[in-house]
Every structure is written in structure tokens, then in C-alpha cells.
Amino acid sequence: MKLPIFIADAFTTTAFRGNPAAVCLLENTLTEDAHQQIAREMNLSETAFIRKLQPSDNFTQSSCFGLRWFTPVSEVPLCGHATLASAAVLFHKIKNTNSTLTFATMSGELKARRAEDGIVLxxxxxxxxxxxxxEVEGLIKAAxxxxxxxxxxxxxDTRKLLVRLSDSYSRSFLETLKVNTKPLPGIEKTGKVKGLILTLRGQPEGQTPQYDFYSRYFAPWVGLPEDPVTGSAHTVLSSYWSQQLGKKEMRAFQCSRRGGELDISLRPDGRVDMKGGAAIVLEGTLTV
Structure with a gap:
């Protein structure tokens, strides 16, 4: 079987920054093992699999698809950057004709819509x-x-632990902080925590570019020592920082080595719009 496959760097407009995700288009069903084997072969933080929901669907004209995400070691219930990458592939490479795409996922229906300067999730x-x-002192001290x-x-809901660092620290402190993720799965074995968010208040008014908050994200429990830019973490960060700052519109920067930025907008319906760019850096054919 030959599968179209792409790699897109998400939450950036520049190649080799943001968070890379592999995107596979499935014309036919794959075995469960094949999903995981392909994700292990790609060895990126996530590999996304887009599938047709009806036999008559096609990738150019249909607006609804199934979507699953796999790390190299397991399936995950929610992934922002690989959803953004999937929408970018359908919009920009497959030339899907719709302005909004709907993905049926483990986290319910997720939508991605075109914007002038990116894609809005x-x-x-x-x-x-x-x-x-x-209760979490050992975990935090080890990290x-x-x-x-x-x-x-x-x-x-997400089993993520959010740790806000002191306001006395700068962005450069968070960027250079050495985080020890290796012992964390051995310290936290109950299943309560599956991800660690470190976050910091944004820089003062007047500095450019202006970001409302910074973060880094670690998920060694699912095989990701550090994830470069994480949409699922921002479903929690957006809620937290909106309350802390009294804002519905925010700009966020994830301070990994690759770095990536998101425009955040809390919606009246209790959801969140996250806008980002994507750069497609590879397209090819996978032989299974």
C-alpha cells in the first residue's frame, strides 16, 4: 500500500521552526498496529492520520474527515499542532475547496478554518x-x-500539571532552564499526570514583540521529553491566563528550542480559537 505523506512545521511560518508533524492521507483503512508503526518510523512528536468518513468522500471537496494522532509510543486524545498541520496539507497541498474543515476525533468535533494569515483551530x-x-512536590523538584x-x-480533563514560575524570572530564564524529564514517569505512576506545563507571565508593556505568556511543555509519559509547540497545552494555558490577566485575546509564545507562537481568542461558547501558521517542508509517498 502506498500512502501520501507530508511533514508540516506548525505554529510558525518558517521552515524548521514550530512543531513538525507528519500527516498521512488514508484512502483505505489501516490496522491499529500500522498506525503506531508509521508513527514510530516518522519519530516526530505526532503523526496525524486523516481518513474519509464515507466511501464517496474525497480529500479535495469533502469538509468532514476522521483524524487520529499518534506519538512514537501511543495514541493521544488531543493534538493541536498535528491538527493545524493536517488542515494546512488539505488546504494548501490537496487544494480542498472548503473554508472550514471539521475533524471527528477522540476529543469530539474540532474545526479548522482558513484565515488571511494562518489557520484558526x-x-x-x-x-x-x-x-x-x-502532592506534587517530588515531581516538581525532580523536574x-x-x-x-x-x-x-x-x-x-487533560491530566496536565500547570506550574507557573515566579514573575521575577525572564523569558530567557525559561528558555535556558534545564528540565530533567527522565525520572518523571517513575515518580508519577498513578496516571494522574500525563504532561507538565511550565509557564511564565509575558514581558512588560512596550516591549516588542508583545506576548501575554510563555510556556514549555514536557510529556515523557507518552514518549515526548519536550514538545516544541503544543496546542493541547494551550487549551489549559488559555483558560488559566485569561483568568489571571482578565483578557480574552492573547498572544502566546512557546519557548522551546524551535519556538512557536499562537494567537489566542476565547469564544463566547466556552471554547478557544488558536491561530497559527504552518510551513510544509516535505511531501512524498510512504510504502507500507
């Missing part, structure tokens, strides 16, 4: 709640040592 917004420090922590919250 319509995603769930997940609240986070105060987390007792002593970031004696780094000063200002707030700790937990998102039960």
Missing part, C-alpha cells in the same frame, strides 16, 4: 484548579530543582 477550553504543592514557583494548577 476551534478547540475545547479546559479549566485548571489549584493543586496542593505537597526543575529549586526554581521558584508562583502557582500550581491541575487540569483533570
Amino acid at each position: 476551534d478547540f475545547p477550553l479546559y479549566p485548571a484548579f489549584p493543586q496542593d504543592f505537597h 526543575i530543582g529549586d526554581t521558584l514557583v508562583q502557582d500550581i494548577q491541575y487540569s483533570p
Whole structure:
């Protein structure tokens, strides 16, 4: 079987920045094992699989598709950057004629729509709640040592732990902070935590470019020591920072080595729009 496959760098307009995702177009069904084997072969933080929902569908004219995401070690319930990459492939390479695409996923229906300067993802917004420090002290100390922590919250919907660093730190501190992810799955084995978000308030007014908050994201529990730019983490970060800053419109920057930016807009229906660019850097054929 030969499958069309692409790699797109998401949440950036520049090749080799943002977060790379592989995107596979499925004309026929794949075995469960084949999904995971392909994701392992691609060895990116996520490989997305787009499938037709009806035999009569086609990738150019249909507006609804099935979508699944796999890390090299497991399937995940939600992935922002690979959804953005999937929409970019359909819009820009397959020349899909629709202005909005709907994806049926493990996290319900997700929409991606064209914008003048990128693609807007319509995603769930997940609240986070105060987390007792002593319950997660071992995990945090192992990850970031004696780094000063200002707030700790937990998102039960996504199983992500949000750790806000002290406002006394700068963006460069977060960018260069050495985070030890190796021992984390051994420390947190209950399944409660599947991802660690480190976040920091944005730089003061007047500095350029202006970002409302910064973050980094780590998920060694699903085989990702650090994820470069993470849409699913921003479903939690958007909720948290909107409350902290009293804002519905925000710009965010994820401070990984590759780096990526998102425009955030909280919707009246309790969801969040996340806008980003994508650069398609590879297209080819996968032989299975």
C-alpha cells in the first residue's frame, strides 16, 4: 500500500521552526498496529492520520474527515499542532475547496478554518484548579530543582500539571532552564499526570514583540521529553491566563528550542480559537 505523506512545521511560518508533524492521507483503512508503526518510523512528536468518513468522500471537496494522532509510543486524545498541520496539507497541498474543515476525533468535533494569515483551530477550553504543592512536590523538584514557583494548577480533563514560575524570572530564564524529564514517569505512576506545563507571565508593556505568556511543555509519559509547540497545552494555558490577566485575546509564545507562537481568542461558547501558521517542508509517498 502506498500512502501520501507530508511533514508540516506548525505554529510558525518558517521552515524548521514550530512543531513538525507528519500527516498521512488514508484512502483505505489501516490496522491499529500500522498506525503506531508509521508513527514510530516518522519519530516526530505526532503523526496525524486523516481518513474519509464515507466511501464517496474525497480529500479535495469533502469538509468532514476522521483524524487520529499518534506519538512514537501511543495514541493521544488531543493534538493541536498535528491538527493545524493536517488542515494546512488539505488546504494548501490537496487544494480542498472548503473554508472550514471539521475533524471527528477522540476529543469530539474540532474545526479548522482558513484565515488571511494562518489557520484558526476551534478547540475545547479546559479549566485548571489549584493543586496542593505537597502532592506534587517530588515531581516538581525532580523536574526543575529549586526554581521558584508562583502557582500550581491541575487540569483533570487533560491530566496536565500547570506550574507557573515566579514573575521575577525572564523569558530567557525559561528558555535556558534545564528540565530533567527522565525520572518523571517513575515518580508519577498513578496516571494522574500525563504532561507538565511550565509557564511564565509575558514581558512588560512596550516591549516588542508583545506576548501575554510563555510556556514549555514536557510529556515523557507518552514518549515526548519536550514538545516544541503544543496546542493541547494551550487549551489549559488559555483558560488559566485569561483568568489571571482578565483578557480574552492573547498572544502566546512557546519557548522551546524551535519556538512557536499562537494567537489566542476565547469564544463566547466556552471554547478557544488558536491561530497559527504552518510551513510544509516535505511531501512524498510512504510504502507500507
